[in-house]
Amino acid sequence: MTDDALPALVGPVEVVGAGLIGASVALVCRRLGLDVVLRDTSVEHLRTAHGLGAGRAATPDDRPQLVVVAVPPAAVAEAVVDALHRTDAVVTDVGSVKAAPLASVAARVGPGELARYVGSHPMAGSERSGPLAASAALFDGRPWAVTPHAAADPDAVGLVESLVLECGAAPIRMSPEEHDRAVARISHLPHLAAVLVAGRLAAAPAEHLALSGQGVRDVTRVAASDPALWQQILEANASAVLDLLAEVRTDLDALMTAVAAPSAESGPVTGTGPDLVEILARGNAGTAAIPGKHGGPARPTRSVFVAVPDHPGELARLFGDAGEIGVNIEDVHIDHDPARPVGLTELVVDRVSADRLLAALESRGWTTHR
Secondary structure (H helix, E strand, O other): OOOOOOOOOOOOEEEEOOOHHHHHHHHHHHHOOOOEEEEOOOHHHHHHHHHOOOOEEOOOOOOOOEEEEOOOHHHHHHHHHHHHHHOOOEEEEOOOOOHHHHHHHHOOOOHHHHHOEOEEEEOOOOOOOOHHHOOOOOOOOOEEEEEOOOOOOHHHHHHHHHHHHHOOOEEEEOOHHHHHHHHHHHHHHHHHHHHHHHHOOOOOOHHHHOOOOHHHHHHHHHHHOOHHHHHHHHHHOHHHHHHHHHHHHHHHHHHHHHHHOOOOOOOOOOOOOHHHHHHHHHHHHHHHHOOOHHHOOOOOEEEEEEEEEOOOOHHHHHHHHHHHHOOOEEEEEEEEOOOOOEEEEEEEEEHHHHHHHHHHHHHOOOEEEO
16 A cells, blocks of 8 residues: 555554544554554553553563654654654654644654654544544545655655555645644644634523524534543644634624625625625625545535434435435435434535436335425
């Protein structure tokens, strides 16, 4: 699986931090037949990861080829420095911020040690945490940023990219600074937007919350993540995040002005108008800019809504019928209706296939919503 031009990953691989990401990397390496040694301040994490077959506890005699640091953001630099001092291995970390840890490491190690350090960041994860949530398939098809600094040894960069490929991910090389600007835009800002929207629900009247549908769940899902972890992420990437928040604040002011200004066509009772339409259309454009399946341009899709009885086997039957009809399901969402024993399932399909799927499902007895 590894490119012939890249250094071979032969192990041992040392994983520092046996949580979700670290244990998942360890499981991949064990699947490859590599010797994996584990370090973690949590004895329970070590015991659990070992029980899952992710590796063994590290010993003083271990001589790893590669060290993967998978600890919380505030501890990354310290763990990288320790690994560089303690071993002669290539060291990478999988933290979500790159520039700040690099600056801290560079200030505390010599040039030879710094050359062995190459930061990286898999764009994969879960709302769940800990080794019990780990999976060797976690990185399959996911982008994985590799962020070498100017003094990084090319062989060290290649070894990290070998790990990425062996994990089934797609390496994307960029500078630490560019990485931090990118994740601020596509990860950190969306998380904060979800937090602000979800925060408006905390004290909402019960009768308001009773109207909740899939839209509010989609927007707020990531807001359920660990606040302490996100505090560390945001503080480490504060500069890039603050730049984007300032842009959003300007956009929010413009949005409030547009909502308050009546359109010339509709008179004073409406809040819509050309400025508001322009702002809303910008959202359409941003959504369309997100890469589609297999990294290509987003394809036009349409949602087909089907009522699915809430008991075993019905969802499988729906998917089976769609397969027999010959329509590929691009995405799926389920909204449970609190007033009825059914769920409203949204099947996202290619736009040209939507009408055919609707008609065929209805002919098979499914209740659809047009």
